[in-house]
Amino acid sequence: xxxxxxxxxxxxxxxxxxxxxxxxxxxxxxxxxxxxxxxxxxxxxxxxxxxxxxxxxxxxxxxxxxxxxxxxxxxxxxxxxxxxxxxxxxxxxxxxxxxxxxxxxxxxxxxxxxxxxxxxxxxxxxxxxxxxxxxxxxxxxxxxxxxxxxxxxxxxxxxxxxxxxxxxxxxxxxxxxxxxxxxxxxxxxxxxxxxxxxxxxxxxxxxxxxxxxxxxxxxxxxxxxxxxxxxxxxxxxxxxxxxxxxxxxxxxxxxxxxxxxxxxxxxxxxxxxxxxxxxxxxxxxxxxxxxxxxxxxxxxxxxxxxxxxxxxxxxxxxxxxxxxxxxxxxxxxxxxxxxxxxxxxxxxxxxxxxxxxxxxxxxxxxxxxxxxxxxxxxxxxxxxxxxxxxxxxxxxxxxxxxxxxxxxxxxxxxxxxxxxxxxxxxxxxxxxxxxxxxxxxxxxxxxxxxxxxxxxxxxxxxxxxxxxxxxxxxxxxxxxxxxxxxxxxxxxxxxxxxxxxxxxxxxxxxxxxxxxxxxxxxxxxxxxxxxxxxxxxxxxxxxxxxxxxxxxxxxxxxxxxxxxxxxxxxxxxxxxxxxxxxxxxxxxxxxxxxxxxxxxxxxxxxxxxxxxxxxxxxxxxxxxxxxxxxxxxxxxxxxxxxxxxxxxxxxxxxxxxxxxxxxxxxxxxxxxxxxxxxxxxxxxxxxxxxxxxxxxxxxxxxxxxxxxxxxxxxxxxxx
Numbered sequence: 001x002x003x004x005x006x007x008x009x010x011x012x013x014x015x016x017x018x019x020x021x022x023x024x025x026x027x028x029x030x031x032x033x034x035x036x037x038x039x040x041x042x043x044x045x046x047x048x049x050x051x052x053x054x055x056x057x058x059x060x061x062x063x064x065x066x067x068x069x070x071x072x073x074x075x076x077x078x079x080x081x082x083x084x085x086x087x088x089x090x091x092x093x094x095x096x097x098x099x100x101x102x103x104x105x106x107x108x109x110x111x112x113x114x115x116x117x118x119x120x121x122x123x124x125x126x127x128x129x130x131x132x133x134x135x136x137x138x139x140x141x142x143x144x145x146x147x148x149x150x151x152x153x154x155x156x157x158x159x160x161x162x163x164x165x166x167x168x169x170x171x172x173x174x175x176x177x178x179x180x181x182x183x184x185x186x187x188x189x190x191x192x193x194x195x196x197x198x199x200x201x202x203x204x205x206x207x208x209x210x211x212x213x214x215x216x217x218x219x220x221x222x223x224x225x226x227x228x229x230x231x232x233x234x235x236x237x238x239x240x241x242x243x244x245x246x247x248x249x250x251x252x253x254x255x256x257x258x259x260x261x262x263x264x265x266x267x268x269x270x271x272x273x274x275x276x277x278x279x280x281x282x283x284x285x286x287x288x289x290x291x292x293x294x295x296x297x298x299x300x301x302x303x304x305x306x307x308x309x310x311x312x313x314x315x316x317x318x319x320x321x322x323x324x325x326x327x328x329x330x331x332x333x334x335x336x337x338x339x340x341x342x343x344x345x346x347x348x349x350x351x352x353x354x355x356x357x358x359x360x361x362x363x364x365x366x367x368x369x370x371x372x373x374x375x376x377x378x379x380x381x382x383x384x385x386x387x388x389x390x391x392x393x394x395x396x397x398x399x400x401x402x403x404x405x406x407x408x409x410x411x412x413x414x415x416x417x418x419x420x421x422x423x424x425x426x427x428x429x430x431x432x433x434x435x436x437x438x439x440x441x442x443x444x445x446x447x448x449x450x451x452x453x454x455x456x457x458x459x460x461x462x463x464x465x466x467x468x469x470x471x472x473x474x475x476x477x478x479x480x481x482x483x484x485x486x487x488x489x490x491x492x493x494x495x496x497x498x499x500x501x502x503x504x505x506x507x508x509x510x511x512x513x514x515x516x517x518x519x520x521x522x523x524x525x526x527x528x529x530x531x532x533x534x535x536x537x538x539x540x541x542x543x544x545x546x547x548x549x550x551x552x553x554x555x556x557x558x559x560x561x562x563x564x565x566x567x568x569x570x571x572x573x574x575x576x577x578x579x580x581x582x583x584x585x586x587x588x589x590x591x592x593x594x595x596x597x598x599x600x601x602x603x604x605x606x607x608x609x610x611x612x613x614x615x616x617x618x619x620x621x622x623x624x625x626x627x628x629x630x631x632x633x634x635x636x637x638x639x640x641x642x643x644x645x646x647x648x649x650x651x652x653x654x655x656x657x658x659x660x661x662x663x664x665x666x667x668x669x670x671x672x673x674x675x676x677x678x679x680x681x682x683x684x685x686x687x688x689x690x691x692x693x694x695x696x697x698x699x700x701x702x703x704x705x706x707x708x709x710x711x712x713x714x715x716x717x718x719x
Contacts, residue, residue, distance in 0.1 A: 025062035095403035113140030113680035164675020219245035267601035318342035339376035346515035351394020358393035473547035479508030553577035565620025587619035629662035632698035638674035
């Protein structure tokens with residue numbers, strides 16, 4: 001790549017430029033041109049990629065001042081925040097998990113920034129506090145990211161993330177004394193923690209240059225083994241591959257600790273699948289042997305072992321996934337026995353407990369779960385309370401029951417106890433939220449995209465809604481990375497619905513809702529299908545009188561932020577408000593930052609001539625046009641986002657403010673001490689309130705708040 005530079009200015013001015021009715025900070029241009037496959041592309045705001053520079057910090061401060069001055073003038077901003085707090089203020093639990101005699105679970109009393117970890121002996125024992133992450137930092141932005149117990153429950157690995165970063169630090173706690181040992185494991189990323197013997201496996205990168213953690217290239221991912229009670233410099237290097245520095249290497253261990261499974265992926269080279277190796281501790285052999293030797297287009301993972309053999313989950317020869325049995329004594333592919341064959345519905349997830357196999361499917365984006373024995377014989381369907389999302393099916397080999405969770409848009413997460421012997425589910429814990437779910441309705445519709453493909457969409461609103469085209473409507477989607485957008489409960493959605501708002505969730509191509517074929521129909525050179533699907537969703541909502549282009553807002557985060565940016569470029573007339581959150585906005589340089597090369601398998605790379613042409617055609621940053629009336633836009637990002645670095649949003653905001661014409665505000669809200677998602681409850685509530693207020697304000701819709709909201713819904717028993 002040949003680069004051309006014309007230095008215009010290196011200083012940042014905090015003066016203001018006026019565009020239409022709004023004044024924005026002047027963002028100086030440093031003329032910079034790159035040559036991509038013979039095409040010269042200007043990048044005048046490249047200097048904003050250095051988030052540690054004084055100029056960028058001054059720019060952030062000036063932009064936030066403009067944004068928060070605007071938000072502070074919205075008269076109902078305080079009421080909106082209060083109402084979101086009220087509906088969020090109820091006890092929240094996770095399903096309990098058993099280790100030995102104890103059940104472990106998380107609980108949040110309502111508005112605590114971080115949930116607390118508890119345990120109790122038996123289901124009737126008194127809960128005891130294990131850890132309060134709120135005490136780990138003054139502002140409650142240090143998160144407990146994982147808590148993994150050793151097989152006998154004596155020790156626990158606990159990991160933290162500071163300020164929303166993807167970097168993790170691991171510690172070890174003695175669960176008998178409740179005291180932490182001196183063990184400290186640094187620079188952990190893209191990793192679990194798997195116990196074997198008197199230590200555990202984890203994955204990490206070499207320590208990045210001090211002060212450069214956010215911009216680290218993240219290369220040479222390594223697997224290490226740490227022995228409890230020792231320092232990290234004594235850890236054993238288990239696996240690395242310096243010849244392929246952008247590969248991920250992760251290791252997990254079977255419940256009986258006999259097998260260790262090494263997974264290798266190489267998405268930076270465009271491979272969607274992975275290689276899979278195993279190591280059998282029986283007989284003391286430490287050699288990794290291949291189940292699948294080479295990284296390719298298919299995915300493989302171990303569900304469980306049954307004696308000497310292993311149940312594998314794979315999409316090899318099954319776009320909707322299947323489960324096969326691998327016998328190390330007869331490892332050839334032709335000897336793999338199919339246990340659960342592919343069905344028309346894609347497998348959503350798998351788990352085991354006792355001697356049972358649990359397989360969950362997606363049927364039109366809702367969960368169906370079945371119980372099999374390990375030979376693949378179907379035993380029963382687990383009847384769920386309705387159409388929604390369920391997860392958590394599985395437990396320990398010696399469990400007699402386990403817990404799973406079911407939720408939907410207006411059905412708060414309810415924990416069920418499942419008796420394995422009888423197949424009976426009973427409600428274990430049902431939350432109480434200050435709203436009446438019977439006041440709302442959810443429907444699923446199917447609409448045609450541009451090419452005629454049938455796309456599902458959920459629509460949620462108050463019962464009796466008038467279809468007169470005046471309702472404020474929020475359209476959300478993701479559409480990528482083989483990730484499904486499922487019906488689930490969020491208390492923060494209630495204040496939107498209470499105000500007469502409509503919420504629509506479109507299940508675009510690129511996700512996993514209908515298997516790998518659905519995913520592939522929305523990736524790489526077919527990415528435009530995703531944008532067409534989203535545009536068609538907006539057109540459907542308008543055509544069926546849910547809303548109009550004056551009251552339609554689009555919202556999405558990460559890959560969904562890319563979606564919003566691309567679609568508002570292509571159809572600025574269709575939407576009144578756009579909320580691109582932590583979006584991938586520079587499609588020519590995304591692979592240059594931190595872990596971004598991992599997305600090449602999904603998007604392609606500008607280093608390829610064919611990919612460049614495709615990416616350049618829809619890149620949100622590069623398709624902003626001068627003089628266009630863009631929707632009112634609130635871009636959101638955070639200073640500690642080391643996944644989709646804030647430079648994406650910084651450069652996009654500067655370019656949008658430069659080229660936008662019209663009265664609609666185009667602003668950026670930059671959160672501090674947060675990452676790819678809100679780092680605590682308070683920040684999540686504040687950002688949600690600001691997004692709702694921005695949408696209502698620019699739709700010309702004034703919400704009405706009741707005076708009898710008390711938020712008094714915490715009158716429930718403890719665990």
